[in-house]
Amino acid sequence: MTETLNKTRFLIDFGGFYHSIHSDEIDHRIESLEIDEDKVNYKETCNNYCIEFINSINDMLELNLKFIKIHSPKFYNFNTDEIIAEINENDFNKLKDTYLIDKETQWWNKEFIYYVNENSKSYNGFKSFYNGFNEVIKKDEILLQYMFNYILKEYADEIENYVFELDFEIIKNEDSEFSCSVSGFTGFYRTDKKNN
Numbered sequence: 001m002t003e004t005l006n007k008t009r010f011l012i013d014f015g016g017f018y019h020s021i022h023s024d025e026i027d028h029r030i031e032s033l034e035i036d037e038d039k040v041n042y043k044e045t046c047n048n049y050c051i052e053f054i055n056s057i058n059d060m061l062e063l064n065l066k067f068i069k070i071h072s073p074k075f076y077n078f079n080t081d082e083i084i085a086e087i088n089e090n091d092f093n094k095l096k097d098t099y100l101i102d103k104e105t106q107w108w109n110k111e112f113i114y115y116v117n118e119n120s121k122s123y124n125g126f127k128s129f130y131n132g133f134n135e136v137i138k139k140d141e142i143l144l145q146y147m148f149n150y151i152l153k154e155y156a157d158e159i160e161n162y163v164f165e166l167d168f169e170i171i172k173n174e175d176s177e178f179s180c181s182v183s184g185f186t187g188f189y190r191t192d193k194k195n196n
Contacts, residue, residue, distance in 0.1 A: 005088040009068060010144035014053060014152065016080025017046055021163065026170075035170060044171035046070060050083050056162040060155065063091045087144065099147055116146050 017023050026045065030037050047070060054067040068084040087095075102109045113133045120136055122128040130136045137143050152159060 005090060007086050007088050008092060008140045008144060009084055009086050010141040011071060012083040012085050012148045014083055018076045018080045039172045041171040041173045048171060049168045052166040052168045054085060056166060064088060095147055112150060115150050
């Protein structure tokens with residue numbers, strides 16, 4: 001008999017594909033592989049990248065996150081691309097044990113609580129719907145967002161190394177016969193396309 005675990009979907013703010021290390025890296029890869037950039041299917045390439053990004057987080061944290069899709073904002077002036085991921089109940093409990101409880105004191109992890117309190121505050125031009133740790137922990141998907149923001153900050157150097165080692169595929173448009181596997185993908189939208 002297979003036990004069904006509750007699953008929670010949440011957003012991972014990985015830095016997005018707009019003028020980021022990710023877009024620079026894909027541009028570099030396309031250029032170094034001498035692929036015609038007009039033939040690249042950026043949407044599918046980015047989906048493939050995000051799957052590998054999630055797999056690297058799974059390896060690093062010994063989790064079983066599932067990539068659902070990329071959430072892209074309509075306008076990039078306030079936000080950037082985020083990954084919608086899914087976590088099972090066991091992995092979520094593992095993260096709570098790791099990040100919410102201080103192993104020495106067996107009490108709340110003050111460092112994580114401070115991080116959430118500081119980063120969930122309302123400020124000039126921004127009204128927070130979840131102001132402070134006590135509000136954030138009421139919604140699992142919101143707590144997971146703050147956990148992964150914290151994790152990505154905590155492991156920033158390791159994650160940057162993973163980015164350059166990711167094994168993903170550059171997907172070309174369907175009318176093209178070519179796609180190739182590369183390591184190091186990190187990009188999506190071309191905003192500096194040259195018309196030469």
